[in-house]
Amino acid sequence: METGLRQFEAIAQALAEAIACGVYRPGDRLPSIRQSSRTHGVAMGTALRAYDELEARGLIEARARSGYFVSAPRVARLPEPEQTTPARRSTPVEVSELVFRLLDEIKIAGFAPPGSAFPSPELFPLATLSRVAASAARRLDRWSSVRDLPPGNAELRRLIAKRYQLHGCAVQPDDILITNGALEAIGLSLQALTRPGDAVAIKSPTFYATLQAIERLGLRAVEVATHARTGIDLSELERAIRTQRVHACILMTSFQNPLGSTLDDDKKRDLVALLQRHSVPLIEDDVYAELHHGALRPRPAKYFDRSGQVLHCGSFAKCLAPGFRVGWVAAGRWHEAVRRLKLMTSIATASIPQAALASYLRDQPFDRHLRSLRASLASQLQSMVTAIDRYFPPGCRASRPEGGYLLWVELPEQIDALQLHAQAEKEQISIAPGPLFSPQRRYRNCIRLNFGHPWTGAMEAAMRRLGELITAAR
Amino acid sequence: METGLRQFEAIAQALAEAIACGVYRPGDRLPSIRQSSRTHGVAMGTALRAYDELEARGLIEARARSGYFVSAPRVARLPEPEQTTPARRSTPVEVSELVFRLLDEIKIAGFAPPGSAFPSPELFPLATLSRVAASAARRLDRWSSVRDLPPGNAELRRLIAKRYQLHGCAVQPDDILITNGALEAIGLSLQALTRPGDAVAIKSPTFYATLQAIERLGLRAVEVATHARTGIDLSELERAIRTQRVHACILMTSFQNPLGSTLDDDKKRDLVALLQRHSVPLIEDDVYAELHHGALRPRPAKYFDRSGQVLHCGSFAKCLAPGFRVGWVAAGRWHEAVRRLKLMTSIATASIPQAALASYLRDQPFDRHLRSLRASLASQLQSMVTAIDRYFPPGCRASRPEGGYLLWVELPEQIDALQLHAQAEKEQISIAPGPLFSPQRRYRNCIRLNFGHPWTGAMEAAMRRLGELITAAR
Numbered sequence: 001m002e003t004g005l006r007q008f009e010a011i012a013q014a015l016a017e018a019i020a021c022g023v024y025r026p027g028d029r030l031p032s033i034r035q036s037s038r039t040h041g042v043a044m045g046t047a048l049r050a051y052d053e054l055e056a057r058g059l060i061e062a063r064a065r066s067g068y069f070v071s072a073p074r075v076a077r078l079p080e081p082e083q084t085t086p087a088r089r090s091t092p093v094e095v096s097e098l099v100f101r102l103l104d105e106i107k108i109a110g111f112a113p114p115g116s117a118f119p120s121p122e123l124f125p126l127a128t129l130s131r132v133a134a135s136a137a138r139r140l141d142r143w144s145s146v147r148d149l150p151p152g153n154a155e156l157r158r159l160i161a162k163r164y165q166l167h168g169c170a171v172q173p174d175d176i177l178i179t180n181g182a183l184e185a186i187g188l189s190l191q192a193l194t195r196p197g198d199a200v201a202i203k204s205p206t207f208y209a210t211l212q213a214i215e216r217l218g219l220r221a222v223e224v225a226t227h228a229r230t231g232i233d234l235s236e237l238e239r240a241i242r243t244q245r246v247h248a249c250i251l252m253t254s255f256q257n258p259l260g261s262t263l264d265d266d267k268k269r270d271l272v273a274l275l276q277r278h279s280v281p282l283i284e285d286d287v288y289a290e291l292h293h294g295a296l297r298p299r300p301a302k303y304f305d306r307s308g309q310v311l312h313c314g315s316f317a318k319c320l321a322p323g324f325r326v327g328w329v330a331a332g333r334w335h336e337a338v339r340r341l342k343l344m345t346s347i348a349t350a351s352i353p354q355a356a357l358a359s360y361l362r363d364q365p366f367d368r369h370l371r372s373l374r375a376s377l378a379s380q381l382q383s384m385v386t387a388i389d390r391y392f393p394p395g396c397r398a399s400r401p402e403g404g405y406l407l408w409v410e411l412p413e414q415i416d417a418l419q420l421h422a423q424a425e426k427e428q429i430s431i432a433p434g435p436l437f438s439p440q441r442r443y444r445n446c447i448r449l450n451f452g453h454p455w456t457g458a459m460e461a462a463m464r465r466l467g468e469l470i471t472a473a474r
Numbered sequence: 475m476e477t478g479l480r481q482f483e484a485i486a487q488a489l490a491e492a493i494a495c496g497v498y499r500p501g502d503r504l505p506s507i508r509q510s511s512r513t514h515g516v517a518m519g520t521a522l523r524a525y526d527e528l529e530a531r532g533l534i535e536a537r538a539r540s541g542y543f544v545s546a547p548r549v550a551r552l553p554e555p556e557q558t559t560p561a562r563r564s565t566p567v568e569v570s571e572l573v574f575r576l577l578d579e580i581k582i583a584g585f586a587p588p589g590s591a592f593p594s595p596e597l598f599p600l601a602t603l604s605r606v607a608a609s610a611a612r613r614l615d616r617w618s619s620v621r622d623l624p625p626g627n628a629e630l631r632r633l634i635a636k637r638y639q640l641h642g643c644a645v646q647p648d649d650i651l652i653t654n655g656a657l658e659a660i661g662l663s664l665q666a667l668t669r670p671g672d673a674v675a676i677k678s679p680t681f682y683a684t685l686q687a688i689e690r691l692g693l694r695a696v697e698v699a700t701h702a703r704t705g706i707d708l709s710e711l712e713r714a715i716r717t718q719r720v721h722a723c724i725l726m727t728s729f730q731n732p733l734g735s736t737l738d739d740d741k742k743r744d745l746v747a748l749l750q751r752h753s754v755p756l757i758e759d760d761v762y763a764e765l766h767h768g769a770l771r772p773r774p775a776k777y778f779d780r781s782g783q784v785l786h787c788g789s790f791a792k793c794l795a796p797g798f799r800v801g802w803v804a805a806g807r808w809h810e811a812v813r814r815l816k817l818m819t820s821i822a823t824a825s826i827p828q829a830a831l832a833s834y835l836r837d838q839p840f841d842r843h844l845r846s847l848r849a850s851l852a853s854q855l856q857s858m859v860t861a862i863d864r865y866f867p868p869g870c871r872a873s874r875p876e877g878g879y880l881l882w883v884e885l886p887e888q889i890d891a892l893q894l895h896a897q898a899e900k901e902q903i904s905i906a907p908g909p910l911f912s913p914q915r916r917y918r919n920c921i922r923l924n925f926g927h928p929w930t931g932a933m934e935a936a937m938r939r940l941g942e943l944i945t946a947a948r
Contacts, residue, residue, distance in 0.1 A: 100814055107620055121616045130614040133826055137607035142595045145797030146581055180654050180820040187819060196670050196692060212818040218670060323619030323825035340574055344686040345661060346654040346820065351797035352607055353824045 005122070005454055011040050011050035013379070013454055019059055019070055020293075020379035030060060030068040057460060058386045073382075078389045081259075081397045081410045083233060084442070086204040086223035090244055091439040093215040098421070098436055099208050105430040112462035115421075115430030117209070117257065119318060119405050119452030123376055125369050129321050132364065133356035144351040150342045151335075152178025152328075153354035159361040160314070160328055169303050171312070171330045177339050178328050178349050182287045182315035185329035185338075187213045188345065189283045189311040190248065192337040194219055198247040201240050201280070203232045205408070205437030205446070207257040210250060210285065214439075221439045222246060228399035228408055231261040234270055241278045248281050254298040255288040258437050258448035259408045260401025265299055272304040281334070284312045287327075288404040290319040290370055293378040298403070308332030316357055319370065324353035377405050377452060384451040387460060391467025393474060405452030411445045415473050420447070423469050429462045479596070479928055485514050485524035487853065487928055493533055493544055494767075494853035504534060504542040531934060532860045547856075552863045555733075555871045555884045557707060558916070560678040560697035564718055565913040567689040572895070572910055573682050579904040586936035589895075589904030591683070591731065593792060593879050593926030597850055599843050603795050606838065607830035618825040624816045625809075626652025626802075627828035633835040634788070634802055643777050645786070645804045651813050652802050652823050656761045656789035659803035659812075661687045662819065663757045663785040664722065666811040668693055672721040675714050675754070677706045679882070679911030679920070681731040684724060684759065688913075695913045696720060702873035702882055705735040708744055715752045722755050728772040729762040732911050732922035733882045734875025739773055746778040755808070758786045761801075762878040764793040764844055767852040772877070782806030790831055793844065798827035851879050851926065858925035861934060865941025867948060879926030885919045889947050894921065897943050903936045 005013060018024050030051075031039065037047040051068055054060045060068050106116040113120070141147075151157060157173040164171035179185040194200065196218035202210065204223035214221050222240045225233040232251060240246060253271075254262045263271060275282050286300050302312035311334055315327035326349060331338040342348075360366065381401065388398050388409060395412040411417065417433035424431050432450075434443025453459060479487060492498050504525075505513065511521040525542055528534045534542050580590040587594070615621075625631060631647040638645035653659040668674065670692035676684065678697035688695050696714045699707040706725060714720060727745075728736045737745060749756050760774050776786040785808055789801035800823060805812040816822075834840065855875065862872050862883060869886040885891065891907035898905050906924075908917025927933060 095818075100817065103623065103817055107623060118620070121619055124616075126614065126616050130611055133611035133614065134608040137604055137611050137826070137830070140600065140604040140607065140797070142598075142600050145595055146592070148797060149577065149581060180824075181822075183818075184820045191690070209818070209821075216665070216815070216818050323614070323622060323822075325820070325822055325824040341690070343574065343577055344569075344657075344683070344690050346658045346799070347683075348655075348797075348799055350654075350799040350824045350827045352611070352826055352830075356611070356826075 005456070007042055008046045008049040008053065009454065009456055011036065011042070011047065012053040013376070015050065015054055016059055016383060016455065017375045017379040020382050021375055024070045026070050026072045028070045029066070030070065032067055053457065057383050057455065058390055059383070078385065079397045080399055081228040081408060083227040084204050084225050086225060086438065086442060087440055088240065088243070090199045090220040090222045093211050093219065093221050093439045095208055095212050095215055096436065098433065099212065102430065102432060105425065110428055112429040112458060113453050114449045114462065115432045116450050117207070117432070118322065120454060121322060122454055123373055123452065124320060124322065128364055129356065129360065132359045133352060136355035136359050137352050139355070140352065144355070148351045148354060149348050150177055150339045152349055153351070153358055156354050156358035156361070159358055164330070167297060167299060167303070169300065171302070175330045175335060176328050177331060177335065177342060178326065178354060179342060180327070180346055180349050181317050181325045182285065182313045182327035183209055183213065184346065185313040185327045186210065186250070186283060186285055187216070188338045188341045189313065189329055189331060189334065190214065190217055190219070190250065191341055192331070192334045193248040193281055193283070199244055201237060201246045201249040203251055203256065205258055205434065205443055207252070208436045211439060223438060223440060226259060226261065228259045228261050231256065231263040231267065234267065234274060238274055241280055246280055248283060249275055250283040250285065252285045252288070253301050254286060255291060255401050255404030257288070257404070257406050258432065260399040260404060260406055262298055262402055263301070268299065268301040269304045272301050272310065276307055276309055282310045284310050286312060287315045287318045291374060291377060291405065292403040293374055293381065294402055302330065305332065311338070319373065320360070320366070321357065324357060326353050326357055376454070380405070380451040380453070380455050381407070383455040384449060384463070387463035391464045393467070393471045405450060407449055407451065409447050409449060411447065411470055412474055413445050415445045415470055417444055417447050420469060420473060424466060427465060429466060431466065479930070481516055482520045482523040482527060483928065483930055485510065485516070485521065486527040487850070489524065489528055490533055490857060490929065491849045491853040494849065494856050498544045500544050500546045502544045503540070504544065506541055527931065531857050531929070532864055533856070552859065553871045554873055555702040555882060557701040558678050558699050560699060560912065560916060561914055562714065562717070564673045564694040564696045567685050567693070567695050567913045569682055569686050569689055570910065572907065573686065576904065576906060576910070579899065584902055586903040586932060587927050588923045588936065589906045590924050591681070591906070592796065594928060595796060596928055597847055597926065598794060598796065602838055603830065603834065606833045607826060610829035610833050611826050613829070614826065618829070622825045622828060623822050624651055624813045626823055627825070627832055629836070630828050630832040633832055638804070641771055641773060641777070643774065645776070649804045649809060650802050651805060651809065651816060652800065652828060653816060654801070654820055654823050655791050655799045656759060656787045656801035657683055657687065658820065659787040659801045660684065660724065660757060660759055661690070662812045662815045663787065663803055663805060663808065664688065664691055664693070664724065665815055666805070666808045667722040667755055667757070673718055675711060675720045675723040677725055677730065679732055679908065679917055681726070682910045685913060697912060697914060700733060700735065702733045702735050705730065705737040705741065708741065708748060712748055715754055720754055722757060723749055724757040724759065726759045726762070727775050728760060729765060729875050729878030731762070731878070731880050732906065734873040734878060734880055736772055736876055737775070742773065742775040743778045746775050746784065750781055750783055756784045758784050760786060761789045761792045765848060765851060765879065766877040767848055767855065768876055776804065779806065785812070793847065794834070794840070795831065798831060800827050800831055850928070854879070854925040854927070854929050855881070857929040858923060858937070861937035865938045867941070867945045879924055881923055881925065883921050883923060885921065885944055886948055887919050889919045889944060891918055891921050894943060894947060898940060901939060903940060905940065
């Protein structure tokens with residue numbers, strides 16, 4: 001991986017990843033400082049510093065005269081949040097100032113990133129992307145601006161369809177519409193399915209960007225109870241559909257933002273069947289699916305869709321190339337409607353990023369990059385959970401996502417996450433307070449944390465400081 | 475200019491441009507065939523073919539034993555359209571199927587392009603753009619995806635501001651928001667200014683993409699009488715504002731699509747004053763301004779704006795780099811509102827196209843490219859008007875834009891442009907029928923023609939065939 005880490009941080013990261021992947025198990029002895037310094041070709045002092053770092057994170061422990069050993073995972077103590085219980089009514093959506101503050105914080109150099117919704121740019125294969133984009137730019141064809149009009153670059157659509165086939169989904173190149181990232185795909189899909197004032201069912205809590213899309217279109221949200229591990233409660237969803245006129249359901253189905261929960265295959269099948277029974281289309285926001293920490297990519301709900309009622313939205317922004325702004329939607333029976341809205345909204349997506357991604361998918365080791373990315377995220381998750389367990393006061397709960405880079409922390413009830421955000425902001429630590437994720441402004445004592453950044457001393461310090469602020473606020 | 479023209483076409487084009495620019499005046503003798511073949515290093519037969527081509531277009535004439543002479547312009551016969559007279563009420567907007575058919579026609583190889591809204595990709599400096607984009611991709615920075623979040627690439631905004639300064643506009647880099655083309659800029663601006671159901675004043679006829687943006691947001695349109703040379707009628711605009719609750723006015727102010735009309739400086743000043751008097755913000759769609767055929771770029775209405783009430787939208791798509799999908803808006807006092815909507819709609823604009831355009835504007839001869847582009851457009855306009863004059867039946871009127879690449883033709887009253895479109899489509903000739911440009915579905919006997927394509931034999935043949943279809947339909 002190409003990173004901007006210092007030597008000792010890179011060594012610590014590599015070892016942490018090996019521990020997260022089970023190469024070293026709890027109780028295993030690690031290579032000695034001397035061995036490590038040889039392996040990585042660094043000074044003994046640098047290797048020592050890496051081990052100190054891992055010890056400080058609680059991942060390893062030194063035993064006198066025996067060396068360094070992998071610690072027993074301590075995180076089991078930290079309980080998971082329980083299922084949420086939003087009010088069963090629809091709410092107009094109005095997103096606070098705070099979302100924009102949060103988006104601006106991440107642009108400030110030196111700001112600790114746990115509040116961000118973006119993974120670290122350090123995690124992506126910049127040199128390779130840069131090379132394929134340069135080559136795509138050199139091969140730029142005079143007529144590409146015409147040919148790449150919606151549905152978009154044909155070769156890129158073919159290669160995306162190939163990945164669908166890999167996961168068992170019968171999505172064809174002509175079923176795919178290229179968009180300016182997944183957010184445009186979601187916005188166009190929502191617009192194709194609804195009129196202002198219509199109600200849309202969402203999980204609760206739900207990502208604020210989704211709420212903003214709902215707000216922008218003047219829709220109402222019906223929040224549905226959701227569990228931090230198993231996702232949306234289907235009987236509550238059915239109740240919402242029975243009691244209110246729901247025009248669409250919009251859900252992340254794997255490693256969802258902010259909870260980290262995933263619907264298993266059975267639940268996805270039941271979800272699709274339920275929605276089909278009630279003729280409610282599903283906008284499936286599936287931008288984190290490639291970031292599974294386990295061996296298998298979870299299936300999308302789209303896999304179970306036989307009637308074209310699932311509009312499946314994907315993106316390269318979270319797993320490969322953030323600045324390219326290329327996403328897509330396989331909108332089923334709404335494909336033509338969404339294509340027309342795309343033409344009416346932004347005409348087309350830029351040619352060079354599309355051609356570059358097509359070239360990357362065709363000729364570069366995407367899966368190798370993903371394996372490395374997943375290992376980093378799995379290790380960073382462990383560091384994050386360990387840090388919460390260590391620094392946060394008793395009474396906290398944290399979700400345990402099996403993929404992605406976001407988790408949800410329930411703080412003791414008396415903590416006000418908005419106040420905590422304001423305090424943390426003063427110390428240049430960014431966090432995402434719970435009320436941003438609910439039109440009903442619930443989750444006042446919750447925060448979303450981002451572990452999509454290399455685990456550095458600065459990150460550790462930010463978590464420690466957060467813990468102090470929370471403890472002081474109790 | 476880099477083009478795909480054949481040799482004789484390129485020579486004809488160069489001579490036609492020299493005639494359009496006044497290098498050769500009516501009555502002037504042209505170089506002999508022999509001289510021309512030497513000058514261009516081609517066979518006598520090729521030079522002869524170029525002269526035949528120009529003669530066929532009516533630009534030059536052979537005189538026995540004397541050589542070739544520039545013809546007297548014959549186009550003065552062709553009258554201009556009169557001011558339009560739309561009904562004085564607001565109308566919900568619903569754009570027909572036909573717009574999407576038109577957008578799809580231009581993707582079909584071999585389709586004659588006069589119906590398209592895009593200039594020919596042949597007119598742009600592809601090799602240079604390709605080179606600067608490749609170089610921008612190679613220099614791609616890991617943090618650009620964060621830094622280029624709205625308002626967008628700082629260097630690009632600085633260089634756009636520099637061009638504003640050149641035209642006397644006090645627009646600063648921080649006043650500019652980069653968007654996915656001008657259409658996104660217009661859509662975001664409209665959304666910042668209105669709520670569904672609000673009325674927006676537009677010129678009549680108006681570009682269908684603007685109508686689609688209005689439709690998408692559920693707004694109503696008030697069409698205002700407009701003249702093909704002088705643009706919107708200000709007293710009619712004021713009457714509309716006085717009699718109806720108009721929330722915004724959206725206008726092209728120079729070389730507007732589809733009429734080709736331009737508001738002169740006095741009228742722009744009066745327009746801004748009028749709107750300010752009534753507190754109606756102006757969305758100024760100014761994407762054609764750089765394409766003036768005369769010596770001077772017309773000022774934008776934004777130049778006369780002292781209160782931040784003009785939201786000025788520009789783009790590189792029409793004058794430099796169509797497939798890059800980079801536009802902008804200087805939204806005055808709505809800058810922050812529009813920036814937030816951009817974050818909520820598509821998050822950001824892709825980094826590489828922004829960096830490439832910044833590099834082009836800083837280091838490449840943009841103005842030289844523009845001069846060459848303008849000369850091509852001026853010459854193609856002359857060819858188009860000459861062709862209308864020659865092939866269309868009596869009773870036609872055509873506008874005479876002083877810039878851009880679109881003109882408006884009023885056909886004899888009994889002609890139905892929708893039927894004409896259907897007939898022409900069968901013969902792979904694309905035209906844009908008048909009713910697309912009016913929510914009230916006026917202009918049944920009008921068409922918009924695009925002269926933004928190199929004038930070839932195929933174009934001449936398409937115009938001749940169109941003339942035959944019109945004549946037969948009378």
